[in-house]
Amino acid sequence: MAEWGDFEPERYELREPAPYRFEADRREFLALAGGGLLLFTTGASGQRPGGQGEADLSARLHMAADGTITVFTSKVEVGQGSRTQLTQAAAEELGISPEKIRLVMADTDLVPDDGGTAGSRTTPSTVPAVRRAAAAAKKILAATAANPKATMDQLRGAIPSDVVVKPAGDWQHLGKTLPKVDSRAIVTGAHKYPADITRPGMLYGKVLRAPVYNAKLEELDKAAASKLAGVVIVHDGEFAGCTAPTSWEAKKGIEALAAGAKYSRKPHVSSKKLFEHLKATARTGSAAGRGSGPERTKGDASAAMASAANTLKASFEVAYVQHAPMEPRAAVAEWEGDKLTVWTGTQMPHRVRQQLAEAFRVPQEKVRVMVPDTGGGFGGKHTGETAIEAARLAKAAGKPVSLRWTRAEEFAWAYFRPAGLFEIQAGFDGNGKLTAWDYTNYNAGGAGLDTPYAVANSRIRFLYTDSPLREGSYRGIAATANNFARELFMDELAEAAKMDPLRFRLLNLDNPRLRAVLESAAERFRFAERWKSRKAGTGVGIACGTEKGSYIACCAEVGIREGEIEVREVTQVFECGAIQNPRNLRAQVDGCLIQGLGAALWEEAIFEDGKLMNGRFASYRVPRMSDVPKLDTHLLDRRDLTSAGAGETPIIAIAPAVAAAVHHAGYARVRSMPVRLAGA
Template identity: 45%
Template sequence: MIDEQELIDEIEPERYELFEAPHYKFAFDRRDFIKAFGLGIVFVVPVTRAIAQQRQGESGRGGSNERLPNDIGAWIHIDEDGGVTAFTGKVEVGQNTRTTLTQSVADELHVPITSVRLVMGDTDLVPFDMGTFGSRSTPTMAPQLRKAAAAAREMLIAIAAEQLKVAPADLRIIDARFVNHDKSKTLTLAEVAKGRRLVKVIPDDIAITQPKDWTIAGASITKVDAAKFVTGKHQYPTDIKREGMLYGKVVRPAAYNATLLSSDTKAAEAMPNVKVVTDGNFIGVVAPDQQTATKAANVIAVDWKSPAQPSNAELFELLRKPATSARGSGEGGGGGSQPQGSIADGLAAADKKLEQTYTVAYIAHAPLEPRAAVAEWNGDRLTVWTGTQRPFGVRGDLAEAFHIPEDKIRVIVPDTGSGYGGKHTGECAVEAARLAKAAGKPVKLVWTREEEFTWAYFRPAGAIDIKSGVKNDGTITAWEFHNYNSGPAGIQIKYDIPNNDIRFHQSNSPLRQGSYRGLAATANHFAREVHIDELAREVKIDPLEFRLKNTKDQRLRDVLQAAAKQFGWGKANPSVNHGFGISCGFEKASYIATCAEIAIETASAKEDPKNKRVRIVRVVEAFDCGAVVNPLQLRNQIEGAITQAIGGALFESIQFENGRVLNPKFSSYRVPRFADLPLIEVVLVDRKDIPSAGAGETPIVGLAPAVANAIFNASGTRLRSLPLAPKGFAI
């Protein structure tokens, strides 16, 4: 079993924007519940220990039937028609957790998946949640919803037994019907819930169904509401429209860290139906349509003063300087570890020593749906529809910005056009609310692609230094690892190296940086797994054999062997100008191994003609995240992560100079397209005996090192910086 608290500690220092404890205080009132839900039965789950501790400083009081607990993790409502609604603070941003959580509820309650509806990310309707990040929905939210469903099942059986005048032990729920042993007596869920007005608090220790006994969970089920998406009917945050709604536009500073010296808004104010809003450094406009709002913003003359700021050229030198203000819980915070043994002794015992530096660039999430919000004030009450991974966090941001209590604010997150860790913040919601307040009408604000590239935040850039020693027999004797700025996620080794010293150093980042799918695990796996490949070449041992020789971790060995087998590792040599590479790793309770085949070809029209082109031909990835909840969705996530990883591995990089992003468009910031797609084969290692871990992030970490190692195999050239070949590959 994996300790949940340990995992939370591990992710804590990575969430750059989440260091403060949530301000949220809330006392639930039984009457409010009844009012909110109407007739039927509500089952309430108190939060588990781990989540209670996640909410620093607040007590995690357990529930009883006498009093509603203050800390509620989830709830389920059975309405008078027998419909089941589960409520969670998690949001859907493409990880298809709506589908997998619905499966878990249906599985536990023994009802068809079609009778379960999930309400997500609406702060007026769902229990408090820190946010959707860190691959936590599957390991923490699914068990909470399961507890609610398990208890609901047992309590409903007791009520139905009373109604039917049979012993509870004689009843089972089959396909949403209560049935006794000889099927002579049956009741529907609706017949049991009808006319009731019950709130039941669920004991925290209720048993949930184990993976080996799952029926609906564990099955491949397509996206639950897919029909709404293939018909364009789903309303994303950008699609929300309210009565009398106006359109907003914000005037952006000329550069980062700029201060407003003066502005001339007369020309904009003279435009019919245009309202200009100025407040400190904020300048925005509202108009009846988007074109007018954009025109009005463009005619506002603004004088900004911005300080001289660094460019890409100085980046890594800058990141090696220590941070002047602590951003988190100190050096290594949670991701580093106590050094073991002695690096000097380890190097002395080695036959070969190696010292290398690896770097990763800033990259952008570039979610296809940019930040968007619709804000509406009704008196002193504010409602905002927006795309964010932290609905309660954004509610807090709004409360702070407008000096109003959180209970006056409702944040609603419709299923959103992706996030990848890039939508933790609520700038757009705050801006829309400011404009709406001034306009006295609902206002929609949609960031342009250029705004999204410039004014969101980036995956941290980083420099990594590794010093190591290896014996000729392939035993690694020393491992010294320093990560500057990119973060501690995935920094720990699963190799058995007696002398190791692994550290994360914080820096002053010249650009605003934050969470990104997999966080620093991509950078740390890239540096480590390329370095391991270099060591294997030094002692002339096959890279797969070398890895197996240095780890006794059985799950890591299993994924390595599973990937190698599917790939045919060691069976045949690559053809001319082709190369094979391998990598492996562990992060967020999941194990991953990746094999890649690349080809070096004539450059495409988009690349420097002097350079060759790297094409990823084939990728095999083996993945073990414990018990698999939905093999189809898991494969989809893994394939997607591999595809997205191609960008960061080969060509994605934010170019910046003097406080400006130089490539804030899809025409200048290249992302993976159909033509970049390799053949992808996924091998799932399903471990029914191990609790499910989240799987939205870790599958992204294996590609970059596997590709870098394959490029070396093909060409003899060792590339140590991500992106590896932004302008093609120079021979």
């Protein structure tokens, strides 16, 4: 896919300037002028910069005198099960019990840089890296079993390139359910999340937030806040915050600061005008600059469209949504001289280390980032703003500081999943075969942009726009939006071609793995029959998609009562190659689907005049227990295929399946996410 060139379709990384430009103090300024402090070295010993590199054995594995093996990785555990899965992977190749294995995750002083936890890469990249290291270590252990020192000496070498891992047919630990390794700590409350870290003498911090987007702090009257006992105020450029012995007192401090803050403001687009704005600000052609999406063409789309027997056109919209993990952003920062240690919930520990080093003008070796297993991420915790804020407060207070964002801060100031506008036109022949495909995605992102359906002539574009909200990664990010628009449009095409949605898809689909999940889901759900026998107020829909090497198909039944959509029953079939941990996989697949229901039906950032209007769980509806439909989840285990990551793709098919079912129930075609009901 050379034509994608500089474009990275897998991710939608938030690349933004440093959140704060702190003033250099006099001593730092002199050092800067001397030119010494801006040099950052990459990676401590045993580490390779730049992501997915293969570390040497000792960086990956350590054996203690009692035989306990410690495995090191920069991957984080945010609920997706990587700690357990990587334990299984090491146990498999070492041929030892998982209880003998301990995992050190995401401590930048100790672990090799495996890249961040994103893009469903742990299963296809880190699991194999750990397995190769473990397989190499096993050979050494067998030869030096009686002599731990000799073992460690030999472990201090590179992993041989010819190391062989076990084929899936011989798996003893992988392929079976291993209970979550830290479940006891979770059910007893002993597990320490980033928000739970405490340090001796620790204070609690708060940061002053602007009342609206696009506001700049111009003046700050600190008089009232400075009278509060125990409150230390920090004001550095646009950054302002305070620390206190308790969060309660810090909150009082911030309220006093907020009363004395004056801002300048710039206009901000409201969500009502969002999609016009995205279209108007789309960057196309040579003026596009940064990240202008590609225009990918195959055959001659415009000629094929002009000569097509039938053509159809529609546009679709997808709203901004928030990740809203149960644990809002949190960080504890502690300085010892110029050495900084931060415990924080981030999916990108090494990048956050780099951001901290830049923000405080210290070499990366002076910064240690540790990520305790975190209370949810969903792609929403790639950035280091909380770590930087905590570190700035700790520097001023001269004590460790814990900063925990409130839910309101997490809603308003964390980044959003991008909104998107889609314009699609297609041509098809008298048999219902697609002949032309013209697809433009404004702002939603490149993942899942290409259609999995067979069409000889196409033009597919992704255009960046000026997003009014801060946006970044999300579980299944753009694949969700692209599949929503594309799958609903496939339904419209099926209707125009006078075919049922299943038959129309199968007619235009060659990919055997996607066909397999689609046919399996349709059969289990009896889609064809249920689609024909329509009942008033009830509808069924079907959708499928592939992303990051795995395949999902979904059938849904909805009922509509008093203007409310109730998803009653869902069948989903998922395939990601060889299954490594069946129970964990099922939890991911079901969790994706239920989480996806939220964005499909209710979730939407509403903003007006620079203010997020629904940044609370009371007004931003997320899935609850009562929303869970009758669920038939079927996992295809393909032991003959390489395992792909599975924490994202199962989220992409539910929204179009539900939206299609709403139309089938007698309502107008759905062209927006969240779904809005309109008369037929």
